[in-house]
Amino acid sequence: MKSILCEHKPSPMKLEVLGVYDWPIWTKEPSTFPWHYERQETCYFLRGKVIVTPEAGGEPQEFRRGDLVTFPAGLSCTWEVVEAVEKHYDLS
Secondary structure (H helix, E strand, C coil): CCEEEEEEEECCHHHHCCHHHHHCCCCCEEEEEEEECCEEEEEEEEEEEEEEEEEECCCCEECCEEEEEEEEECCCCEEEEEEEEEEEEEEE
């Protein structure tokens, strides 16, 4: 199974090297929806709280402000936006 990688509170230097603050911003109000990643996505949460549950029996994972998360290409999951989200994202 493809795993989601999360780094809690990465260093400001790492964020600068990745160019996180130059990435586009995505926002979403509280909601639940299915999602499939065609490409790998790396994102940095500025605010909010989400629970992402991979299909095929994956464990739910919670992400919030300060998390740098990489979702692998090919991942199908359900997003539950618990608190309105704002995140920078980069597709590769």
